[in-house]
């Protein structure tokens with residue numbers, strides 16, 4: 536039997552239209568916007584509500600320390616880079632990181648991609664100026680094109696439809712990779728052995744050897760490796776462009792409740808989480824797991840108000856608070872927030888985004904992040920939670936499987952002068968494949984040391 540949504544629930548899904556919505560494109564042609572939205576509304580969902588519910592139970596485990604979340608992917612996906620090789624390499628990187636983290640954490644790692652929908656960007660400025668020319672800022676491939684011409688930068692609503700198709704193709708390949716044998720733990724392990732064998736990473740060799748021993752122990756015990764040929768993998772993105780999200784919101788026929796079917800989990804960014812704004816209103820009405828980014832200026836009062844708005848019923852696994860404070864700030868800014876949230880009886884998933892509070896301009900003029908700052912923010916995140924007896928539930932990183940030069944540092948010592956070699960991101964700098972694995976080894980070390988302490 537199929538259950539319909541109540542008229543109140545349906546009306547609520549459009550309540551955001553009456554509220555201020557930050558960071559929305561100025562579409563030049565409202566008729567074209569309406570056509571694109573109408574087209575999207577006829578398309579099949581990209582995910583099934585039941586999968587979102589499974590993710591919610593996994594996140595509940597992470598909130599209580601029985602799992603650890605790894606979210607990773609591009610700052611901004613692009614249509615041009617949604618190729619088989621790029622998707623494969625990104626998935627491979629996330630799987631490799633997850634294997635190392637599983638060893639360090641001693642609990643399952645919940646694997647979540649920033650992909651199949653991460654096509655819109657909030658910007659600090661509405662415009663970009665190069666020389667004498669000022670044009671609309673690039674807001675993600677779902678909105679406009681990166682080329683620096685007026686035509687390219689003019690928001691085009693048909694891009695929402697293209698983003699849907701790209702997301703569908705991406706998710707299809709991700710599902711194939713993660714269930715069709717590519718994700719076999721034995722492959723992933725052998726890729727990691729290759730990484731640690733590199734002289735530059737000798738620091739991680741002993742952990743890699745320990746993982747190797749654990750694998751042999753499992754084999755000797757007769758572990759069913761065939762059961763480890765597939766992994767659960769979820770898709771997430773920032774719910775920024777509300778026309779797109781609303782058009783892909785569907786009623787779950789099992790329950791009569793609305794879900795954004797554009798991805799399993801969506802989050803609201805630091806720039807759009809105004810309490811009386813459209814974004815929080817919209818996500819408060821859908822039943823997916825929801826993330827909210829918290830920057831260094833968040834007050835404990837803000838955090839409590841956000842929770843009351845988005846998760847008034849305190850549904851286990853519903854809410855993930857993604858802190859992105861900066862390496863130098865996290866130890867001062869985070870404790871009061873965690874204390875207030877805990878005192879209010881809430882147990883969100885606490886996740887560290889060690890990227891967005893650590894962005895600066897390199898001496899050579901590139902927007903970059905230092906690997907050491909990224910590591911240091913995660914370290915501070917663990918310290919704060921350990922001091923307070925709360926659970927550090929995961930990390931959320933901008934990464935690519937490619938060999939880019941966008942963030943400095945790491946054992947390969949990428950310097951400011953190297954950034955120009957392969958600086959490919961259209962928005963924020965990502966950890967490359969090697970830096971991502973190195974981060975995973977370092978976080979695994981942090982996790983296993985905490986374990987030994989506890």
Ligand SMILES: O=C[C@H](O)[C@H](O)COP(=O)(O)O
Pocket residue numbers: 610656657658659660891962963
């Ligand atoms: O991904 C995050 C934001 O969209 C990004 O950091 C904003 O970048 P900007 O300051 O270059 O606009």
Ligand SMILES: C=C(OP(=O)(O)O)C(=O)O
Pocket residue numbers: 610657773803804805806828829859891963
């Ligand atoms: C825009 C982003 O982050 P934040 O909202 O935390 O700045 C992002 O995750 O790319």
Ligand SMILES: [Mn+2]
Pocket residue numbers: 610611891933962963
């Ligand atoms: Mn970003």
